[in-house]
Amino acid sequence: MSDRVYNFSPGPSMLPLAVLEKVGSEITNYQGSGMSVMEMSHRSKVYQTIFDDTKARFKKLMNVPDDYEVLFLQGGASTQFSSVPLNLIGRTGKADYALTGNFSTTAYKEAKKYGDIAVAASSADKNHSYIPTQEQLTVRPDASYFHYCANNTIYGTEWQYIPETGDVPLVCDMSSNICSRHVDISRFGVIYAGAQKNLAPAGVTIVIVKKALAGHELPFTPLMSSWKTQIDKDSMFNTPPCWCIYVLGEVLKWLEAQGGVEGMEKIKHGKAQMLYDVLDASRLFHCCATDSRSDMNVTFRSDDDELDKKFVAEATAAGFVNLKGHRIVGGMRASIYNAMPVEGVEKLCRFIEEFDRKA
Ligand SMILES: *Cc1c(COP(=O)(O)O)cnc(C)c1O
DSSP states (O other): OTTOOEEOOSSSOOOOHHHHHHHHHTSSSSTTSSSOGGGSOTTSHHHHHHHHHHHHHHHHHTTOOTTEEEEEESSHHHHHHHHHHHHHGGGTSEEEEEEOSHHHHHHHHHHTTTSEEEEEEEOGGGTTOSOOOGGGOOOOTTOSOEEEESEETTTTEEOSSOOOOTTSOEEEEOTTTTTSSOOOGGGOSEEEEETTTTTSSTTOEEEEEEGGGTTOOOTTOOGGGOHHHHHHTTTOSSOOOHHHHHHHHHHHHHHHHTTHHHHHHHHHHHHHHHHHHHHHTOSSOEESOSSSBOSSEEEEEOSOHHHHHHHHHHHHHTTEEOOBOOTTTOSEEEEOOTTSOHHHHHHHHHHHHHHHHHO
């Protein structure tokens, strides 16, 4: 469709056009069922097939080992900010957090309600423009878990290594880079991600839990926040986000066609590198992140707020929308998740170069 724009929104974000067209074609009558997926009982055979297929595809794509469970939950990644301590902190009453941006700090504040929470490292001293090194992390050996956020959506930094924490389980918020790179799941205790950045419409949250870690929640844990409840009922204790899980399944099929996570890793890194190369060569703009630059959210700015405003306005008029940075960072942010076509980034690069020449 020619009237579609290049949407650089941080989330909810672009979905692959082929997926939108496919689900559009099935919207009133899913594969001869006579009804929309939106109208189906989650207990029906036809829906159960969609659910099982989506879960199996996800496990295969992400190489999820058998001793892990994949859950499709509601409540967004933010609900997991409390579910994580509720389910995990009971072991020692302690947990350690790396603060590298907005969401990890929110998760840390939430966890403080439930136990003794320490800061393992923080990049707040330089407005979260970098990721701490392994040497800068202090993890208490008796922490019940260590929590970090793999990609800082607002600041545009991304962990380029998996922290080494000995016997302390790793818990990771992968909301904004899940399925964009290969991940060795066996290194983690728990991974969670709201799907609306990289995988599906808003409404489904993916939680990958090492089964041995579930079932030890604090006694007052709400029924619906217990991972054990959800594992025992295969994410169907109550109505799951049926439609979102169906679209997720279609996005996963699309990802398979891109060469899976490994194929996508090359594509997305190429897109990001192209944009960083243009910004590094730019006269007016520079990147906000000083190291560990994110392949998903590229933050940049000039030294002049008015010029930034002019850039955003002209970009919008040219069909590159949602480039305004988050208010706590300022400048611009190009969110280039999996579904952003290569040509969208190429065209943005030409636009930046042209603006750079003219201004
Ligand atoms: C968007 C985002 C969140 C919040 O997700 P919700 O699903 O809206 O709760 C949490 N963490 C990260 C890294 C995000 O990008």
